[in-house]
Amino acid sequence: MSLTVVGSVAFDALETPFGQRDKILGGAATHFGLVGELFTKVNAVGVVGGDFGDEEWAVFKRHAINTDDIQIVPEGKTFFWKGRYDYDMNTAHTLDTQLNVFETFEPKLSENSQSAEFLFLANILPMLQKQVREQMPDAKFVAMDTMNFWITSMKDALIETIKVVDCIIINDAEARQLTDEASIHAAARKIMEIGLKAVVIKRGEYGATLFTQNGYFATPAYPLESVFDPTGAGDTFAGGFMGYLAAHKEVTNDTLRRAMVYGSVMASFNVEKFGTERVDALDYPEITERFKAFKTMTHFDDIPFERAANA
Numbered sequence: 001m002s003l004t005v006v007g008s009v010a011f012d013a014l015e016t017p018f019g020q021r022d023k024i025l026g027g028a029a030t031h032f033g034l035v036g037e038l039f040t041k042v043n044a045v046g047v048v049g050g051d052f053g054d055e056e057w058a059v060f061k062r063h064a065i066n067t068d069d070i071q072i073v074p075e076g077k078t079f080f081w082k083g084r085y086d087y088d089m090n091t092a093h094t095l096d097t098q099l100n101v102f103e104t105f106e107p108k109l110s111e112n113s114q115s116a117e118f119l120f121l122a123n124i125l126p127m128l129q130k131q132v133r134e135q136m137p138d139a140k141f142v143a144m145d146t147m148n149f150w151i152t153s154m155k156d157a158l159i160e161t162i163k164v165v166d167c168i169i170i171n172d173a174e175a176r177q178l179t180d181e182a183s184i185h186a187a188a189r190k191i192m193e194i195g196l197k198a199v200v201i202k203r204g205e206y207g208a209t210l211f212t213q214n215g216y217f218a219t220p221a222y223p224l225e226s227v228f229d230p231t232g233a234g235d236t237f238a239g240g241f242m243g244y245l246a247a248h249k250e251v252t253n254d255t256l257r258r259a260m261v262y263g264s265v266m267a268s269f270n271v272e273k274f275g276t277e278r279v280d281a282l283d284y285p286e287i288t289e290r291f292k293a294f295k296t297m298t299h300f301d302d303i304p305f306e307r308a309a310n311a
Contacts, residue, residue: 001040001117001118001140001246001247001249002040002041002042002043002115002116002118002246003036003040003042003043003116003118003119003120003242003243003246004042004043004044004045004109004113004114004116004118004119004120005028005029005033005036005042005043005044005045005119005120005122005239005242006029006046006107006109006119006120006121006122006129006132007027007028007029007032007045007046007120007122007123007145007235008027008028008029008030008046008102008122008123008124009027009029009030009044009046009047009048009052009070009078009079010025010026010027010030010078010079010081010102011023011024011025011026011051011078011079011080011081012025012026012027012080012083012231012275013080013081013082013083013095013096014082014083014084014085014229014231014274014275015083015084015085016084016085016089016229016274017085017086017087018226018228018229019274021274021275024274024275024276024277025056025059025275025276026231026275026276027046027079028122028123028145028232028235029044029045029046029070029122029235030044030059030060030276031232031235031236031239031270031276031279032120032122032235032236032238032239032242033060033063033065033239034059034063034236034276034279034280035236035239035240035243035266035270035279036120036239036240036242036243037063037064037065037243038266038282039240039243039244039246039247039262040243040246040247041064041066042065042066042243043065043066043068043069043110043112043113043116044060044065044067045069045070045108045113045132046069046070046105046107047070047071047072047073047079047101047102047105048070048071048072048073048078048079048101049072049073049074049075049076049077049078049100049101050072050073050074050075050076051077051078052072052078059276059280062280063280066112066113068110068112068113069107069108069109069110069112069113071101071105071108073101076100076101077098077100077101078100078101078102079098079099079100079101079102080096080098081096081097081098082095082096082097083095083231085229085230089204089205089227089230089271090204090205090230092230092231105124105128106128107124107128107131107132107135109132109135109136114135114136116139116246117138117139117140117141117249118139118140118141118142118245118246119133119136119139119142119143120142120143120144120145120238120239120242121133121142121143121145121161121165122235122238123145123146123147123150125150126146126150126157126160126161127154127157127161129144129165130160130161133161133164134164140251141166141167141242141245141251142164142165142167143165143166143168143169143200143242144161144162144165144167144168144169145168145169145170145234145235145238146158146168146170147174148173148174148177151174151177151178152177155178159194162191162194162195163194163195165196166196166197166198166251167197167198167199167200168191168200169200169234169237169238170199170201170202171201171202171203171204171234172184172201172202172203172204175187175188175191175201178191179191184201184209185216187201188209188211188216189211192211192212192213197212197213197251198210198211198212198256199211200241200260202234202237203221204230205221206220206221207219207220207221207264208221208237208260208263208264210256210260212253212256214253217256217257217260219260219261219264220264220297221264221267221268222264222265222268222290222293222294222297223297224271224272226272227271227272228271228272228273228274229271229273230270230271231274231275232270232275232276233267233270233271236266236267236269236270236279237263237264237266237267238263239263239266240259240262240263240264240265240266240267241259241260241262241263242259243262244258244259244262244263261291261294261295262291264294265287265290265294266279266287268290269282269286269287269290
């Protein structure tokens with residue numbers, strides 16, 4: 001089954017303790033699409049300026065991502081973000097944001113994109129997310145992302161958007177901010193009361209947790225000795241999560257749990273190099289090997305509880 005993603009396509013400039021990049025391909029739709037296409041066909045919906053060149057388009061083409069619905073504004077510039085990370089990679093320090101053509105972005109979905117049964121609404125204006133959802137009333141499963149700015153500035157509109165999707169994927173700080181709850185378990189339950197089937201809370205280096213009506217399921221982050229750049233890790237996680245669900249055509253408690261694992265596995269590759277450099281070069285044997293390592297790391301047999309003899 002095909003998968004449609006609506007979100008930013010951007011240029012990023014990055015500084016970390018391990019190096020820097022002045023202008024590389026980024027954006028939520030990009031990070032999501034490069035991973036999602038490893039599982040199924042992906043339609044990307046976004047906007048770029050005239051400065052988006054052949055080298056950038058080649059990345060999408062090489063991965064067979066459908067770009068028919070990426071609008072081109074020849075006289076405009078592509079969305080640009082510059083950020084810095086210190087040794088605490090959980091926090092990005094924004095140095096420059098230039099919305100450019102993304103500021104007036106209005107998603108326009110072709111019949112091909114609308115016909116996808118799975119939809120991911122990346123971090124854009126909540127009203128635009130809702131408009132896209134309305135263009136795809138027959139979508140089988142819809143997930144969304146958001147950010148602290150929308151929670152602060154237009155919480156009511158955000159909640160109206162949450163009401164029309166099936167799943168939200170956010171980080172722990174955003175979950176607490178949205179619900180005024182200190183516990184992520186309490187926060188997730190409160191978010192689910194809006195009408196969701198699932199809530200996924202990302203916890204950075206501590207992994208991610210899935211909440212459904214059937215309970216919860218937690219996955220750790222894959223342990224890495226070298227983390228170069230976490231930019232796009234959340235969107236990469238979402239790409240693995242939604243890509244797996246779309247490829248397996250059904251959303252059950254079991255497929256949601258397996259999707260969580262694949263989301264975590266894919267995100268672990270993303271942070272190993274800058275931007276899309278690592279994910280762009282991924283192959284299936286690498287993914288399979290890391291999945292096996294992840295399984296070994298988290299597996300344990302039943303452990304009977306018993307008191308020591310003569311104790």
